[in-house]
Structure formats: C-alpha cells, structure tokens
Amino acid sequence: MTMYGQGILRGLTITLRHLVRTYFNDMRYMGKKYFNQSEFELRQGMKTEGIYTVQYPEEKIAVPERFRFTPFLVVEDADHPERPGEDWCTSCGICAKVCPPQCIWIVRGEDPVTKRPIPEPQAFYIDIDICMNCGYCAEFCPFDAIKMDHDYEMASYDRTTAHIHDKEKLSKPFSYWLNIAPTTANEEAEARGSWEHSDTVKSKKKAGVPSVAYTPTTDPSQVMQMIRATMPEPAPAAEAAPTAERSAAAVAQAGPSAEDALKAERLRKRQEALARKLSKEAGSQ
Amino acid sequence: MVIAAPQTVDVDVNAVIDKLKEKFPEAVKNDTRQGYKGVIVDKSKLVEVATSIRDEFGFDYLSSATGVDYLGIADEMEMVYHAYRTTGGPALVFKAQTPRDNPEIPSLIDVWPGVDFQEREVWDLYGIRFPGHPNLQRILLWEGFNGHPMRKDWKEAYFEEDHKPFESRWPAGHVHRIEEKNAYGHNVMYPADLDLSRLTDTSEESLYNSLGLGVDVQDLTGEGGIKTDRLVVNLGPHHPSTHGVFRMVVTLDGETIETLDPVMGYLHRNHEKIGERNSFLQNMPFTDRLDYISSMSNNLGYALAVEQLLALGARYQPPTYRAEVIRVLMAELTRIVNHLWSLGFLLNDLGAFFTPMLYANNEREKILDFFEATAGSRLMCNYMRFGGVFKDIPERIHSVVNMVNDKVRDYNTMDYLTEMINERLPRFMDEYERLLVNNEILKTRTVGVGVLPADRAIAYSTCGPLLRGSGVAYDIRRSDPYSIYPELDFDIPVGQNGDIYDRFMVRVYEIRESLRILKQILPRLERTKGEEVVSKFNYLGRVPIGESYGRVENPKGELGYYVVSAGDEKGPQNPWRYHIRAPSFINLTALGPMSKGYKVADVVTILGSIDIVLGETDR
Ligand code: SF4
Ligand code: SF4
Numbered sequence: 006m007t008m009y010g011q012g013i014l015r016g017l018t019i020t021l022r023h024l025v026r027t028y029f030n031d032m033r034y035m036g037k038k039y040f041n042q043s044e045f046e047l048r049q050g051m052k053t054e055g056i057y058t059v060q061y062p063e064e065k066i067a068v069p070e071r072f073r074f075t076p077f078l079v080v081e082d083a084d085h086p087e088r089p090g091e092d093w094c095t096s097c098g099i100c101a102k103v104c105p106p107q108c109i110w111i112v113r114g115e116d117p118v119t120k121r122p123i124p125e126p127q128a129f130y131i132d133i134d135i136c137m138n139c140g141y142c143a144e145f146c147p148f149d150a151i152k153m154d155h156d157y158e159m160a161s162y163d164r165t166t167a168h169i170h171d172k173e174k175l176s177k178p179f180s181y182w183l184n185i186a187p188t189t190a191n192e193e194a195e196a197r198g199s200w201e202h203s204d205t206v207k208s209k210k211k212a213g214v215p216s217v218a219y220t221p222t223t224d225p226s227q228v229m230q231m232i233r234a235t236m237p238e239p240a241p242a243a244e245a246a247p248t249a250e251r252s253a254a255a256v257a258q259a260g261p262s263a264e265d266a267l268k269a270e271r272l273r274k275r276q277e278a279l280a281r282k283l284s285k286e287a288g289s290q
Numbered sequence: 291m292v293i294a295a296p297q298t299v300d301v302d303v304n305a306v307i308d309k310l311k312e313k314f315p316e317a318v319k320n321d322t323r324q325g326y327k328g329v330i331v332d333k334s335k336l337v338e339v340a341t342s343i344r345d346e347f348g349f350d351y352l353s354s355a356t357g358v359d360y361l362g363i364a365d366e367m368e369m370v371y372h373a374y375r376t377t378g379g380p381a382l383v384f385k386a387q388t389p390r391d392n393p394e395i396p397s398l399i400d401v402w403p404g405v406d407f408q409e410r411e412v413w414d415l416y417g418i419r420f421p422g423h424p425n426l427q428r429i430l431l432w433e434g435f436n437g438h439p440m441r442k443d444w445k446e447a448y449f450e451e452d453h454k455p456f457e458s459r460w461p462a463g464h465v466h467r468i469e470e471k472n473a474y475g476h477n478v479m480y481p482a483d484l485d486l487s488r489l490t491d492t493s494e495e496s497l498y499n500s501l502g503l504g505v506d507v508q509d510l511t512g513e514g515g516i517k518t519d520r521l522v523v524n525l526g527p528h529h530p531s532t533h534g535v536f537r538m539v540v541t542l543d544g545e546t547i548e549t550l551d552p553v554m555g556y557l558h559r560n561h562e563k564i565g566e567r568n569s570f571l572q573n574m575p576f577t578d579r580l581d582y583i584s585s586m587s588n589n590l591g592y593a594l595a596v597e598q599l600l601a602l603g604a605r606y607q608p609p610t611y612r613a614e615v616i617r618v619l620m621a622e623l624t625r626i627v628n629h630l631w632s633l634g635f636l637l638n639d640l641g642a643f644f645t646p647m648l649y650a651n652n653e654r655e656k657i658l659d660f661f662e663a664t665a666g667s668r669l670m671c672n673y674m675r676f677g678g679v680f681k682d683i684p685e686r687i688h689s690v691v692n693m694v695n696d697k698v699r700d701y702n703t704m705d706y707l708t709e710m711i712n713e714r715l716p717r718f719m720d721e722y723e724r725l726l727v728n729n730e731i732l733k734t735r736t737v738g739v740g741v742l743p744a745d746r747a748i749a750y751s752t753c754g755p756l757l758r759g760s761g762v763a764y765d766i767r768r769s770d771p772y773s774i775y776p777e778l779d780f781d782i783p784v785g786q787n788g789d790i791y792d793r794f795m796v797r798v799y800e801i802r803e804s805l806r807i808l809k810q811i812l813p814r815l816e817r818t819k820g821e822e823v824v825s826k827f828n829y830l831g832r833v834p835i836g837e838s839y840g841r842v843e844n845p846k847g848e849l850g851y852y853v854v855s856a857g858d859e860k861g862p863q864n865p866w867r868y869h870i871r872a873p874s875f876i877n878l879t880a881l882g883p884m885s886k887g888y889k890v891a892d893v894v895t896i897l898g899s900i901d902i903v904l905g906e907t908d909r
Contacts, residue, residue, distance in 0.1 A: 012732075
C-alpha cells in the first residue's frame with residue numbers, strides 16, 4: 006500500500022536535484038566556458054549535467070563541418086599564382102537541374118566571338134528565400150564548385166533586394182572552403198587526385214605539365230605553396246603579363262590575340278569585382 | 291503493460307486473390323498492367339467484395355485509400371486500397387476504377403470507418419464522389435475552392451512547366467522573384483463569376499450544418515432536470531494546445547463533449563502535387579517537411595518505396611549492409627527523438643509546464659547534434675538516398691573555428707554514440723520514469739481517459755502507439771519487416787486499456803526497445819566500417835514503370851508512400867503519383883469518437899496522446 010502523493014514527492018526530488026545541479030554546474034563553469042576550450046567542449050558534450058542555455062548571440066553552438074545552410078560558389082584565391090579569382094564553376098547546369106525548388110539560375114558563359122559555350126558562368130543567381138538548404142547542388146556538382154556555407158546569420162530588413170544572391174555575393178575563395186570544412190575538402194581533393202580544379206588537372210596533363218598532387222593538409226597557404234612549387238620557371242616575356250598569369254595550358258594553346266584580349270578583359274573585371282568585395286567585407290567588420 | 295511476442299508473417303496473398311476471384315468471378319480481375327499488383331474490383335460490387343476481404347479473408351486493417359488520375363494513360367480515375375491483416379503479412383491491394391467525367395465510387399465507410407478522412411481527401415483533391423459517405427465535404431481546402439487540384443489537368447498558381455527541371459533556369463537563367471508573377475493572373479483558375487474582392491468562405495456554415503447546429507446555443511435538459519446550454523467552442527486554430535494550426539469544433543453539454551469535429555488544412559500546400567512535378571530524387575528533401583520531428587524515417591519510407599520500383603529494373607544496386615545498419619541507426623534515434631518530444635509535450639498539455647519537456651529536450655539535442663554532424667542539418671536531414679545514404683557517418687563530430695564559431699568541438703563519433711546509447715539515454719530514461727510514471731496527478735488525468743477499444747482502433751485504421759496502446763501488437767518492423775529488422779532482437783510494447791496512460795507508457799517502453807536495438811547496431815557499425823554506403827543513383831535517374839507502396843513504422847505510426855512511375859520514355863522522369871499515407875492525419879479519425887463523453891480539459895490531452903504534427907496532417 007503506497008501513500009497517495011509518493012509519486013509526486015519522488016518526482017519533486019528529481020526536479021530539485023536538477024535545479025541544484027544546474028546552479029552548481031553554472032558556478033563550476035562560470036567564465037570558464039568562454040575562455041577554456043576543453044570546458045566548453047565538456048559543457049556541450051555527453052558528460053554535461055543539469056540544464057543549460059546557450060546564450061545566443063554571445064555564445065553559439067559550434068556547427069559541425071557538414072553543416073549546410075545556403076550554397077556559395079568556390080573561386081580561386083586572390084593570390085592564386087595561375088588563375089586568381091577564377092570560378093571553379095563550369096556552368097554545366099547540373100545544380101540548376103537537380104535543385105528541388107528550382108532556385109538556381111545560371112547564364113552559361115559564351116565565347117563572344119565564336120558563340121560557343123565556355124566553361125564559366127556569365128551570371129549565377131540563387132534565390133535564398135526559396136532555397137530549402139537541401140545540399141543537392143553541392144552533392145551533385147561534378148566540379149566541387151558549389152558548396153554549403155556555414156554562415157546562418159543572414160537576416161535582413163529588405164528581402165526584395167538582399168535575398169537574390171548574385172555571382173559576386175555567392176563567390177568565396179577556396180581557402181574559405183578549406184577552412185570551414187577541412188575534412189570534406191581533403192576528401193574531395195583526394196578524389197580529384199589534386200588540390201587543383203579537375204579541368205586544370207586535365208589541361209595540364211594534356212600540356213604535359215605536372216599538377217599539384219594531393220597531400221593531406223588543412224592549411225590553405227600550404228596549398229598555394231604547393232601550386233607555386235609545381236609552376237614552371239616564370240615566363241621571360243614581361244610584356245604579356247595577363248597571359249603569363251593564365252595557366253600553362255592556356256599559354257600552350259594560345260589562340261588569336263583578339264580572343265586573348267577579351268579573356269584578359271574578363272579576368273581583369275573579375276579581379277576588380279573580387280577586390281571590391283574583399284574591401285567591402287573588410288570595411289564591414 | 292504487455293510486451294508482445296513477435297508476429298507471424300506468413301500470408302500467401304496470391305492464394306487469397308485466387309479464392310477471391312473464385313468467389314466473385316465477374317467482379318474481380320487481376321491487375322495486369324506492367325509493374326502493378328493486386329486486383330481490380332468492379333465498383334458496383336466494391337462494398338460486397340470489401341466486406342468479404344475483411345470478414346472472410348481476415349484483412350481487417352485498411353492501411354491506405356487513395357486516388358489516382360490516369361489522364362492521358364487510361365482516361366480513368368482509380369481508387370487504390372491497401373488492406374493488411376493485423377496479425378501481419380503483406381498487403382492485399384485492390385482498386386476500383388471510374389470514368390473521369392462524373393467520377394463516383396461507393397464509399398467503404400461502413401466496412402472500414404478509417405476511410406472517412408481519406409475519402410474526403412480524395413473528394414477534395416480529385417473530385418471523386420463517394421455515395422454512402424455521410425459527410426462528404428472538403429477536408430484540406432476550403433468549401434469555396436474551385437476545382438480539384440490533384441487532377442492532372444489542374445494547374446496551380448505560378449505554374450511553369452509540367453515537370454522539373456524548368457527550362458528557364460539554364461543555360462539562359464532569367465532570374466525573377468516569384469511575386470513578380472501576378473498571383474491573380476491567367477494561370478490561376480477561378481470561376482468566371484467570382485468577384486475576387488469579395489472572396490467569401492462558406493466553410494463555417496457548412497461545418498456547423500454538418501454538426502446539426504442551426505444556432506450556436508441551445509437549451510438542453512440534462513440528467514436530473516438541470517438545464518444546461520449546448521455550446522459550440524472552437525479550440526484553435528491558434529491555440530497552443532493544438533500543436534500547430536489545428537482546430538477542433540466541439541459541442542459541449544456543460545463541460546462534457548458531445549461532438550468533436552477536427553478542422554484541418556491550414557498548413558496545406560499540396561505537397562503531393564509538388565511531388566508529382568519533382569523528379570524522384572527531388573522529393574527526398576520535401577519528405578523532411580512532412581513530420582518534421584522525424585525527417586530521417588520519413589526519408590527512409592520514401593527511399594523504400596522508390597527502391598521497390600528500382601528493383602523491377604535491371605541496373606539497380608540495393609543498399610549495402612552498412613547502409614542498412616546506418617538507416618536503422620537513424621530511424622531508431624529518430625524514434626527516440628520523437629517520443630522524447632511527444633512525452634514532454636503531453637506533460638505540457640496536462641499543465642506540467644515545460645519542466646519534463648525541457649528535460650527530454652536536453653537529451654534530444656544530443657541526438658540532433660549527431661544528425662547535424664552526419665547529415666548536415668538537425669531537423670531537415672535529407673539523408674537517405676535510393677540504394678544508400680548521403681554519406682557515411684563522420685569519423686569525428688568536428689566543428690572548426692570560422693566566422694560563426696569561436697569555440698569548437700571535436701568528439702570521436704563512435705565514442706559519442708556509444709556513450710549516448712549505453713549510458714546517457716538509459717540513465718535519463720530511469721530518471722524520467724521515476725519522475726513521471728507513478729505521479730498521481732498524471733495518473734488521475736490519464737488513466738481511463740480517452741479510451742479507444744482495440745476493435746475500434748483497428749476499424750479507424752489508427753496506427754503507431756495509438757493502435758498499440760489499445761492492445762493491438764501491430765508494428766510494421768515485425769509484421770511486414772523491412773531493412774535489417776528481422777535479424778534484430780526487440781519486442782513490441784502494447785497497452786491493455788487503450789487510454790492515454792497506456793499510450794504514454796507504450797512510448798516510454800518504445801524508447802527502451804529502441805535503445806535495445808541501438809545496442810545491437812553499435813557492433814554492426816564497427817564491423818562494417820569501410821563498406822561503401824553512398825548511393826549510385828544518378829541525379830536524374832530513371833525509375834521503371836510500376837506502382838509501389840513503401841511503408842515504415844514511423845514514430846507516429848505507419849507512414850506509407852504510394853508511388854506510381856509512368857516511365858516517360860524521353861526526358862527526365864517524375865512520379866505519376868506520389869501519395870503519402872500520413873499517420874497523424876489518419877489517427878485523427880479516431881479523435882472525435884475518443885473524446886465523446888469526456889470533459890473539455892481532457893480533449894487537449896487526448897489530442898496530445900495521439901501525437902500529431904501538422905506538417906504531415908495537412909501536407
Ligand atoms: S553543378 Fe557545379 S559546375 Fe555545374 S553549374 Fe553548378 S556549380 Fe557550376
Ligand atoms: S541547397 Fe538545395 S535548394 Fe538550395 S540551391 Fe542547392 S539544390 Fe537548390
């Protein structure tokens with residue numbers, strides 16, 4: 006025969022214990038969780054006790070590498086020795102086709118002279134309001150050119166202007182990708198067999214130039230070093246500056262000069278855009 | 291509480307079909323279309339045949355009833371029924387066809403009352419009438435809606451093309467915002483005489499009429515000659531206790547419920563129509579949004595349905611053993627996530643505001659951390675693929691310093707899982723049980739309240755903890771097994787009285803059983819390390835012609851996907867029919883009968899004990 010109310014009392018001891026434990030924990034971790042890495046890890050892991058609140062935005066839950074929010078486009082770093090600021094995207098259109106809510110719009114690049122498609126997008130838009138954060142674009146892109154970003158703080162007061170991201174806004178350097186997702190970036194580089202874009206690898210192979218073999222690293226500057234190390238001796242002709250910056254393959258198959266000039270023009274515009282963007286970002290911080 | 295023994299699954303459906311054809315030689319014939327199963331029943335004999343299927347052949351549980359529009363293929367509409375035995379075994383599929391103009395199929399509501407909402411849904415979305423149905427009204431859309439949107443010739447607002455991918459996206463991507471297209475433009479169908487500025491909704495009137503109420507308040511003379519008022523009370527749609535935008539129209543005699551009518555559809559987005567425009571693969575992330583608490587197992591159900599179709603073709607690679615192990619790992623973790631959530635909220639509904647809820651949520655977060663590290667998202671996991679999963683579980687649950695994190699975490703995934711499954715969750719469950727199961731207030735409020743007897747539970751096609759709480763040991767993992775469940779050792783908890791407390795306890799025991807499964811999963815994960823799990827399915831892969839019904843035991847009950855592939859020869863493929871048998875939706879059929887005679891305060895708890903989620907109910 007149990008007394009009526011026993012169950013309630015037993016339950017209350019548990020709530021009391023939670024309460025006490027929470028305070029004790031808070032005192033134990035006080036301050037520490039902001040400064041001490043291992044305490045923070047403990048607090049957010051399996052061993053934590055009591056109830057705790059993450060004090061957003063002062064404190065944030067660390068997002069894992071595979072975390073996906075909205076997509077961004079990978080471009081080469083500004084200090085890339087061969088193709089600074091160039092797109093990884095080849096405008097193949099697969100991401101636009103696989104996207105479930107169809108929120109990607111791509112204008113395929115076109116050679117202004119021959120009108121033949123060229124492997125880079127002229128324009129690239131993603132409507133972030135419609136994007137369902139599924140990650141298919143990143144999963145099915147055959148060139149590792151579109152990736153899921155970790156930046157989830159995108160609220161804005163005006164969605165009519167702020168939420169269709171254009172190419173400029175979408176582009177982020179490769180080093181950023183290597184920073185936020187080192188494991189995945191390494192896996193992908195391993196699959197490509199190189200730290201470089203798979204098309205560069207191919208064209209270098211065709212031209213008989215070695216490309217950067219894959220060596221595990223999580224440091225973007227090391228990747229740059231590796232790329233520089235494989236480059237041939239600097240071209241002697243100084244007057245063809247923009248051409249020398251192009252990849253060795255491009256030099257090998259240099260076409261008519263009008264085409265070259267157009268390419269150089271595009272390259273210059275892209276670098277300008279990138280510089281603008283970088284300075285804007287630097288300014289806002 | 292009774293723990294049920296594993297069930298038998300030996301049913302020879304073909305023998306049943308032969309006998310059925312013998313009995314009704316003119317009315318029943320085989321469905322001979324390529325890739326189709328079951329029989330086609332002449333609609334004039336449908337009720338008779340259905341009664342015989344239920345009574346003589348023992349298929350007492352009607353899992354799903356849905357319509358298909360075969361415009362352009364056979365110019366017919368079709369009703370598809372999936373009946374099962376509650377003792378286990380595969381489905382008996384039967385269909386009834388009707389011409390597209392003036393479609394009409396007799397209602398089966400007298401045979402299986404569980405078709406009530408499903409037939410109303412088919413009337414709403416396909417415009418098939420069901421003579422014999424006592425209350426054939428729209429259920430997801432409002433009464434004034436023009437047309438039946440699931441018909442193949444109905445075009446929605448912002449209609450672009452018949453199926454994705456749309457032409458305008460590539461190679462000349464003309465970006466536009468969807469609002470730039472006029473919603474009241476030429477691509478929306480309204481009746482010619484409709485004055486949009488004075489759009490009125492007649493649902494209220496017809497709703498109250500269906501309840502038999504001319505006026506809102508009536509004088510009644512109750513027992514002992516006390517005069518009481520009959521009162522109509524609207525609970526919801528914006529009431530915190532309804533777990534979303536859901537409304538119950540109740541008529542009260544004093545405090546006692548006389549009738550209860552659920553009103554839903556506030557979150558309706560015609561998920562199935564969207565699904566028929568999508569390619570097969572594109573539907574996967576959409577399934578996340580059904581029961582958004584358990585997206586992992588939503589994914590699994592859809593993957594199973596499409597894999598059944600793919601298996602009809604030649605070049606299909608089934609998931610590897612490790613992929614199956616990971617799927618079960620995810621599905622069972624999802625069950626725990628869901629039950630923690632629903633147990634917590636049931637206590638909220640009882641007035642134990644947020645303490646039990648937050649305790650449960652604390653543990654849930656730990657599982658979501660693992661989901662996030664593996665699939666990339668905590669809720670919208672989009673993890674399963676046809677013939678595999680998105681990616682293997684990561685070696686480490688690892689965050690890096692970047693613009694949004696200044697602190698990082700780094701755990702070994704297997705250690706994390708092992709500690710969670712072997713220690714943290716069992717410890718938590720011990721404590722949670724001590725906290726709640728013998729609590730006198732909880733018992734007083736739930737024991738003997740909202741009783742649903744076993745025979746009614748089966749008749750209403752209820753599923754999941756609601757069905758098992760009533761003492762029916764029907765769990766798809768045992769009675770129609772999929773994945774690697776046959777080799778796992780676990781029991782099916784069932785209740786005895788079919789009241790709220792039993793449903794509560796079934797969920798508590800199911801968490802325990804899930805932990806038992808997970809403990810068997812851990813060594814399998816270790817053993818299969820390194821095996822390929824990523825699916826080879828192409829992004830616009832082709833799916834062979836046929837129909838399939840993939841069902842899983844979702845935390846909330848049976849989740850079924852009825853998928854038809856018409857096998858378009860050219861271009862990308864999209865499902866001809868993509869139907870979701872939503873457990874929350876069908877379980878609500880029993881809400882009205884279950885609430886009758888109880889007090890108005892109990893309704894909230896009864897609803898909470900069903901455990902609905904509106905993303906799935908309204909679709
Ligand atoms: S799939 Fe990749 S390469 Fe192709 S268009 Fe998209 S981002 Fe560019
Ligand atoms: S994440 Fe999904 S919805 Fe968003 S752009 Fe990529 S494919 Fe489209």
